[in-house]
Amino acid sequence: xxxxxxxxxxxxxxxxxxxxxxxxxxxxxxxxxxxxxxxxxxxxxxxxxxxxxxxxxxxxxxxxxxxxxxxxxxxxxxxxxxxxxxxxxxxxxxxxxxxxxxxxxxxxxxxxxxxxxxxxxxxxxxxxxxxxxxxxxxxxxxxxxxxxxxxxxxxxxxxxxxxxxxxxxxxxxxxxxxxxxxxxxxxxxxxxxxxxxxxxxxxxxxxxxxxxxxxxxxxxxxxxxxxxxxxxxxxxxxxxxxxxxxxxxxxxxxxxxxxxxxxxxxxxxxxxxxxxxxxxxxxxxxxxxxxxxxxxxxxxxxxxxxxxxxxxxxxxxxxxxxxxxxxxxxxxxxxxxxxxxxxxxxxxxxxxxxxxxxxxxxxxxxxxxxxxxxxxxxxxxxxxxxxxxxxxxxxxxxxxxxxxxxxxxxxx
Amino acid sequence: xxxxxxxxxxxxxxxxxxxxxxxxxxxxxxxxxxxxxxxxxxxxxxxxxxxxxxxxxxxxxxxxxxxxxxxxxxxxxxxxxxxxxxxxxxxxxxxxxxxxxxxxxxxxxxxxxxxxxxxxxxxxxxxxxxxxxxxxxxxxxxxxxxxxxxxxxxxxxxxxxxxxxxxxxxxxxxxxxxxxxxxxxxxxxxxxxxxxxxxxxxxxxxxxxxxxxxxxxxxxxxxxxxxxxxxxxxxxxxxxxxxxxxxxxxxxxxxxxxxxxxxxxxxxxxxxxxxxxxxxxxxxxxxxxxxxxxxxxxxxxxxxxxxxxxxxxxxxxxxxxxxxxxxxxxxxxxxxxxxxxxxxxxxxxx
Numbered sequence: 001x002x003x004x005x006x007x008x009x010x011x012x013x014x015x016x017x018x019x020x021x022x023x024x025x026x027x028x029x030x031x032x033x034x035x036x037x038x039x040x041x042x043x044x045x046x047x048x049x050x051x052x053x054x055x056x057x058x059x060x061x062x063x064x065x066x067x068x069x070x071x072x073x074x075x076x077x078x079x080x081x082x083x084x085x086x087x088x089x090x091x092x093x094x095x096x097x098x099x100x101x102x103x104x105x106x107x108x109x110x111x112x113x114x115x116x117x118x119x120x121x122x123x124x125x126x127x128x129x130x131x132x133x134x135x136x137x138x139x140x141x142x143x144x145x146x147x148x149x150x151x152x153x154x155x156x157x158x159x160x161x162x163x164x165x166x167x168x169x170x171x172x173x174x175x176x177x178x179x180x181x182x183x184x185x186x187x188x189x190x191x192x193x194x195x196x197x198x199x200x201x202x203x204x205x206x207x208x209x210x211x212x213x214x215x216x217x218x219x220x221x222x223x224x225x226x227x228x229x230x231x232x233x234x235x236x237x238x239x240x241x242x243x244x245x246x247x248x249x250x251x252x253x254x255x256x257x258x259x260x261x262x263x264x265x266x267x268x269x270x271x272x273x274x275x276x277x278x279x280x281x282x283x284x285x286x287x288x289x290x291x292x293x294x295x296x297x298x299x300x301x302x303x304x305x306x307x308x309x310x311x312x313x314x315x316x317x318x319x320x321x322x323x324x325x326x327x328x329x330x331x332x333x334x335x336x337x338x339x340x341x342x343x344x345x346x347x348x349x350x351x352x353x354x355x356x357x358x359x360x361x362x363x364x365x366x367x368x369x370x371x372x373x374x375x376x377x378x379x380x381x382x383x384x385x386x387x388x389x390x391x392x393x394x395x396x397x398x399x400x401x402x403x404x405x406x407x408x409x410x411x412x
Numbered sequence: 413x414x415x416x417x418x419x420x421x422x423x424x425x426x427x428x429x430x431x432x433x434x435x436x437x438x439x440x441x442x443x444x445x446x447x448x449x450x451x452x453x454x455x456x457x458x459x460x461x462x463x464x465x466x467x468x469x470x471x472x473x474x475x476x477x478x479x480x481x482x483x484x485x486x487x488x489x490x491x492x493x494x495x496x497x498x499x500x501x502x503x504x505x506x507x508x509x510x511x512x513x514x515x516x517x518x519x520x521x522x523x524x525x526x527x528x529x530x531x532x533x534x535x536x537x538x539x540x541x542x543x544x545x546x547x548x549x550x551x552x553x554x555x556x557x558x559x560x561x562x563x564x565x566x567x568x569x570x571x572x573x574x575x576x577x578x579x580x581x582x583x584x585x586x587x588x589x590x591x592x593x594x595x596x597x598x599x600x601x602x603x604x605x606x607x608x609x610x611x612x613x614x615x616x617x618x619x620x621x622x623x624x625x626x627x628x629x630x631x632x633x634x635x636x637x638x639x640x641x642x643x644x645x646x647x648x649x650x651x652x653x654x655x656x657x658x659x660x661x662x663x664x665x666x667x668x669x670x671x672x673x674x675x676x677x678x679x680x681x682x683x684x685x686x687x688x689x690x691x692x693x694x695x696x697x698x699x700x701x702x703x704x705x706x707x708x709x710x711x712x713x714x715x716x717x718x719x720x721x722x723x724x725x726x727x728x729x730x731x732x733x734x735x736x737x738x739x740x741x742x743x744x745x746x747x748x749x750x751x752x753x754x755x756x757x758x759x760x761x762x
Contacts, residue, residue, distance in 0.1 A: 101509075101510070103508030104510075114751050118748060121746075186762075189761045189762065254636050255637065277622055359623075360760040361761070363761065371757065373480065376750070376753065376754070377483055
């Protein structure tokens with residue numbers, strides 16, 4: 001029975017006063033948290049939502065072709081439309097040319113239909129007030145305008161809400177007949193890249209666990225001062241910037257770098273190994289960077305387990321393996337799961353290390369997202385890939401939380 | 413009362429004095445460029461003397477995001493860069509998308525005083541540079557290559573080769589190596605068969621390529637012996653040869669010639685000053701000065717006589733470097749770049 005409930009029975013007036021004062025406390029607490037909440041909302045949730053929204057909402061084509069969109073809406077159907085739509089298209093393209101939106105139209109249409117950009121730009125350049133406005137004129141200017149695929153893309157684009165980018169992010173495309181099909185094999189790359197990202201993340205997680213678990217056990221069972229000194233060796237690199245550590249690995253892994261010199265001097269190999277720009281090099285560097293993330297939660301869990309428990313298990317007749325398996329392991333599992341999950345999810349977003357240490361076939365999904373944002377300026381595709389990555393990551397998290405129980409994961 | 417008046421007067425004078433440098437500080441120009449040896453050369457040749465002449469502060473930003481940065485700034489209505497340097501292909505595309513100021517040439521210099529194609533609607537040429545091949549003489553001791561196309565001969569020059577991680581240049585060289593003469597390259601590359609042909613040629617050396625992204629990487633790749641040869645921008649190789657006695661050699665055969673451009677983003681906070689800077693750089697004697705710090709040629713025709721004699725033979729436009737040289741077709745890349753870059757990235761990821 002809570003304190004307030006006890007009070008209610010004793011003295012209703014006093015209970016009301018206590019409730020009032022507690023409400024005041026709660027309000028003050030809420031006010032203290034409010035700035036953080038607003039900050040999170042404004043600087044974290046909203047931008048992410050806005051960016052993800054770009055994956056499905058792109059008004060560029062609709063805004064650049066308002067008359068064409070209206071004309072198309074007025075005459076539903078498929079294939080190459082009638083003269084009225086072409087007249088509207090002519091007006092729209094001229095207007096787009098004047099207010100500098102032609103290029104963005106061409107670029108976004110090109111995302112839906114490869115090679116559309118040069119056709120639109122060339123038609124735009126060739127267009128003038130007294131030039132062709134009918135269907136036949138347009139097709140004479142560029143046969144591109146007489147193709148069904150062109151108008152499928154324009155109809156799709158003027159709808160503003162599109163699933164094209166999300167489909168493209170999983171190597172699919174919508175077909176003119178309304179169905180969904182695979183993209184051309186030479187363009188189908190994203191499923192392979194998602195698989196690669198998850199495979200590398202899993203490999204790095206496993207290696208950090210194999211290396212980190214015994215290390216954590218060792219440090220957790222050493223006398224205090226020595227352990228404190230040794231743990232500094234783990235923490236020092238942890239405090240160093242990821243960029244610096246990655247750059248250091250490029251020095252170490254080079255063909256004429258220290259690691260190769262070392263291996264040659266010890267006659268472990270007879271020729272210099274290619275470690276830079278390879279999967280092996282990438283996994284070595286990522287493992288080094290991620291080791292503390294796996295190690296620290298395991299270590300902090302192990303610290304709480306008294307060595308007397310194992311001794312008790314032995315004294316009750318358990319063999320070392322049984323004692324480890326049934327007494328020790330269940331207690332460190334929350335730390336193991338937390339450490340592995342932390343490393344795995346961080347690996348999914350790796351960007352700088354694959355960019356500097358990996359080869360072209362070792363680039364992870366984040367590298368492609370960055371390329372779409374910085375180089376291609378195709379933010380819709382970047383948003384679509386981010387959506388898929390976020391969904392996969394949250395799905396995986398939910399699955400693990402369900403399997404192990406979220407309260408059992410020692411996430412901090 | 414008297415004393416308060418004095419204090420007020422002192423405070424006023426002090427305020428004015430404090431405000432004076434603030435007013436001068438307010439006259440400032442922010443430039444975003446690509447960093448490295450090239451930006452250092454721009455600093456020496458142009459930023460510092462211009463800032464001194466005008467009595468202003470010059471903010472130098474370094475970025476490799478180029479047009480993406482400008483696009484983001486203009487879209488967010490928060491433009492902080494007054495002038496930006498970019499590739500010609502980017503200038504054409506950004507001009508069409510309306511994020512750059514359409515230049516008023518009456519405020520800069522006569523448009524016909526520039527090399528062909530260097531004075532664009534939204535961009536002014538700064539310099540001419542060459543995409544070349546370079547090697548380390550400590551690694552390639554005999555049988556030196558004489559053309560960039562040596563990239564594709566892995567039998568004669570086995571080992572890793574560095575190439576820039578972009579479609580432009582590499583596709584042109586692939587076609588040239590496949591037997592297309594330089595003046596036919598863009599005609600072939602405009603056809604789907606030509607693109608297939610270029611990628612098929614690149615396929616033959618794909619596993620031997622180390623890709624670089626920043627202009628400072630090629631000299632590092634050469635110095636660390638990581639590659640036998642690498643493509644590069646000529647100035648990034650010449651500078652370590654001249655200043656650090658690096659054992660590098662430049663191969664000019666089949667070089668590709670490009671312009672660096674400068675543009676003003678729409679909404680530049682100091683538009684007048686930005687125009688003055690462009691006009692300053694476009695003056696013949698000023699345009700020639702960059703060559704002293706990095707061997708890139710002038711784009712203003714009258715500049716050539718101001719280029720020091722010892723710099724001329726190092727320029728990409730020196731007569732004996734021009735054999736089989738290909739001027740990059742920026743209109744082509746503005747039209748086809750999006751599809752070719754996508755195909756290139758898909759090809760890389762496989």
